[in-house]
Amino acid sequence: MEICTICDHLWVKITNNLPKYVPVIRKQLRIPQPIRASPCRPSVALSAAQIQSPVQCSLLLLLAAAAMAAEASGRKDATITGPADSTELREQLMTEGNMKKDLEASLPAAQDSFAIRCRDVCRSYGKLKVLTNLNLTVPQGQIYGLLGPSGCGKTTLLKCIVGTLKISRGHITVLGKPPAFPGHEVPGKMVGYMPQDLALYNEFTISDTLTFFGRIHGLTSKETQVRMNFLIDFLNLPQKNSLVRNLSGGQRRRVSLGAALLQNPELLILDEPTVGVDPVLRAKIWQHLVEIVKTGKVSVIITTHYIEEARQANMVGLMRNGHLLAEGPPDAVMKQHSATTLEHAFLQLCESSDQNSTQESSSESETLEKSQMFANGRDESQPILAVGPPPVEDVPKCTADWKVRARHILPKGRNIRALFIKTMVRMKRMPGSLCFQFLLPVIQISLICLCVGGDPKGIKVAVVNNDSYPPSSSFSQSLLTFLDNSSVIQVPLPHKEAFEGVHKGEYWGVIGFGQNFTNYLTKRILQRQVSKEVIDGGSVHVWLDLTNRQIGLMLQKQLHQAFQAFVDYKMGALAYLAALPIKFEEPIYGSLDMDFTTYVTPGAVLSISFYLAVGLTALSFVLERKEGLLDRCWVAGVSSMETMLAHLFSQLFVISVQIILMLLFVLLVFKMPNEGSLFLVICLIVLQGVTGISFGLVISAGIDDEQSANQAALGIFYPNLILSGIIWPVECIPYPLRYLSLALPQTYASESLRCIMYRGWGMSEMMVWRGFAVTLGWNTFFLILATVILKLRT
């Protein structure tokens, strides 16, 4: 602050030590008390770049660039105007020079003529405040260039405008209503959005891409074709059947722009459409934008890093640190900063803004600042050079009757169909992946049937046969011939080597016969009372390595069976004399030779259809979200529910093929018994697949990156497999865990499938319908959860 005396006037020049009379913030202006009390009448010279700042001044000095420089160097050729109240000031400004035209151009005629209006918009990502009390107005029928350095929040603002991001404070009106208001076609057909990410399906051709968006916007195929031909020509795109993944970066960007322009929207929101585009085409794009806004019906908001190209816009907004520094016609912005380029004007604004914020942060009178802010009804979030009207605080009241609301919520068949076709086309373009998806369950179930639950084969056992009878007539040799040779490989050895072999892990056991085995066994069979020595000598002695329980159990079973067969053979009708007094009759369900594979298979089938569906789905949204496809579809008017349903239907097709192939193998190749209804079997497996899809949707909706999604899908695999009683019966699970097990989606379902297949039961049995009920319950729960999460996150 400089003080000097001219004649009898005390002049106070408030510059706040800033060079070039950069305006101090109005609220910070204070004339110290001693000066006010001075016998001289104090006068204050205040320089302000902001036109609303000097409204309380008695005199207004308007300086053009040269005059400003002259004044700064002490010359007195500046223009002096008369008193300035807010109206007069504006009027006088309007009559001054070329600026008037520009200012008028920037003032929309009426409230309805705004395409977009943001008021006090705030948005944060966690603790990071990205938009702070941002005010922005895009007039109807104009191009608005949103400029700002990288990371200032342009994309975030555009996402808030199209409704893919929720604002934490403030309000946004787009084409008369808030985005996503029931019945409003923003998001929808009224808005064409080109996100910064390319957001294109790589497996699609150019034609597929435009056809897909055409379907979503409800264009007829003829309309889409006409627009497609125009856009391919206009955007200089390659052949329409070129695959997106084979296009260059610039070509992809143009396809993305084409998708935004396709339905001739009323509002175009373009996030850096000219990046990577050659200057000729860039000029053509701008020319096209200028042309389409000429009708006055189309408005455009565009962000660009090429600041100078934004001079073709009707309005520019210069954004920094989450708020607008300035908003106005490009020429007016440049003139007000005595700049010859927009870039220069922007640089100056940034410098001013930096200096202001330094002052603010170092200001000791924060409370004073706040009170001033409220008193003036303005804060720093307002553009410093805003030439538009002050923020209108009233929000248009929008109402929609229940029918409109209901229509808004209900899924549209058109969108579901478009998304379904999209998935089918993508699958068709990846035949290898599709074949793998179809064959994988067959491979898995085949491996289970072949490798799990069967009896061990080729088990080596040492045989120490000391029986004194010749082999042709000895009982020991006869009994050994009844051992199943495919399961047990007999290795005759002397006593010492046999035991050494077991200790070294070469054999799973030793079968020993004493010297008098045949003799004593004959006595045991024929005599009622025999000595302990006879009993011992007439027994087969077996030493097993029981570290592998399954092999141990198999050897025990094989020896019992061999002995029974030997007794039957030797004693014929008298065999009962040597048999255990327990007789296993024909089983009520199942058969005596049912192996563990039979137990495992139904659960394994359910588990495979569940996990393949999880795998197919868990990454789908994650990848689509990451590539911006989910947002793009959402802006095109696709709802979360439609996305869910389309995904469900398309995956249903895949799992149906998988299930058919799997059942063919299980029933025809591996000959698993099925005593019940095949229809019920298929229904239950399909329902489990749907449960897997819906669980995958939950993962996909809730998790952002592939790694976490994969971890979530894999993380539940083992606990669920083990706890669901698929590989080992639930009855073996300790009690507290058993309750958890029963609540899982596959426990009752596996039991139900076993009951249908092996007992031939139908839906009248509780153990059957309980499996269906639990599966349906989980389905509904997962689907609702996924829809809610997706809705909350978009």
Ligand SMILES: Nc1ncnc2c1ncn2[C@@H]1O[C@H](COP(=O)(O)OP(=O)(O)OP(=O)(O)O)[C@@H](O)[C@H]1O
């Ligand atoms: N999903 C997100 N989570 C957390 N922070 C984010 C997220 N998206 C953006 N940001 C942060 O918000 C800020 C503004 O990002 P935004 O993408 O809006 O900037 P921008 O002006 O569009 O930048 P550019 O011109 O480089 O695209 C940046 O600091 C960025 O790191």
